[in-house]
């Protein structure tokens with residue numbers, strides 16, 4: 001027998017999302033009508049999920065691998081590449097006519113252990129440039145994160161140039177960033193070359209310093225004529241933590257546009273850690289924060305894409321906090337819940353997309 005509670009829950013969700021009244025448009029169609037691309041990250045194993053894969057194909061015009069292009073996933077032994085998982089994502093994209101975004105060619109994290117020791121011993125530039133060449137020559141992509149998270153996160157910078165400690169910085173000094181972008185351009189003259197990072201949205205003094213450090217990094221690259229096309233703003237937001245500062249974000253995006261760079265929102269999701277326990281309030285707060293962010297991001301003509309870091313809560317990483325993990329708590333960061341039903345975040349995105357001005 002079905003419990004009263006279960007019936008009430010089922011009734012409530014049916015009321016919230018009556019099938020007949022559900023918006024039939026996809027996020028990709030709404031975005032395309034306003035001249036930008038909507039996409040999402042996904043992992044290769046998720047494509048075997050019969051609930052999820054069709055949803056991804058229907059909603060997204062672009063796909064970015066959640067980890068399959070990271071070096072520890074690809075080059076498991078020196079010179080030995082396992083492309084199987086990444087190939088399956090590209091095959092899915094080709095079949096469903098999605099374009100691809102690459103993530104990521106050079107990062108301080110997710111490197112195979114052999115690389116860390118070999119780089120420290122040899123300091124051979126080819127350990128960076130050959131990898132970039134191998135990936136870019138194999139896969140055609142719309143854009144690629146050439147370097148990810150090279151700056152020390154807000155509040156942590158220890159060096160005058162604000163660069164984050166990494167194996168690449170140790171091996172080659174700050175020049176590793178230019179080196180990576182030049183190798184990328186040489187390997188693929190067309191793909192948009194992106195510097196990707198997080199920490200741009202909040203209003204604290206440490207975020208001010210982070211925004212300035214980013215502009216200094218980009219200005220240096222542009223002055224040296226390093227080939228770079230775009231800044232990737234990850235957009236990991238927080239519903240109950242530090243809220244975004246719309247005025248500062250707007251001014252920063254304007255600075256990026258003034259430099260002739262494209263803006264890509266590359267990893268949008270909204271953390272709902274903290275706050276009240278009921279999912280209705282959580283979903284509301286998540287949707288509201290995303291809306292505040294998107295209203296600013298989409299008001300800038302340089303913004304050419306918005307990608308979410310996954311489309312469904314079914315595949316969101318478990319919470320960091322061990323107590324929540326033990327309770328089996330699921331974070332509600334994405335536009336679809338674990339049952340593949342649209343959440344208020346989907347509606348907020350659809351609305352922000354529809355409300356974008358058309359820039360000519």
Ligand code: 9MR
Pocket residue numbers: 066067070110234236267309317
């Ligand atoms: O979501 C990704 C997680 O599953 C991986 O274990 C992790 C390490 O490869 O990377 C996570 O994705 C990160 C992305 O690559 C860069 N920006 C932050 C993302 C986590 O929110």
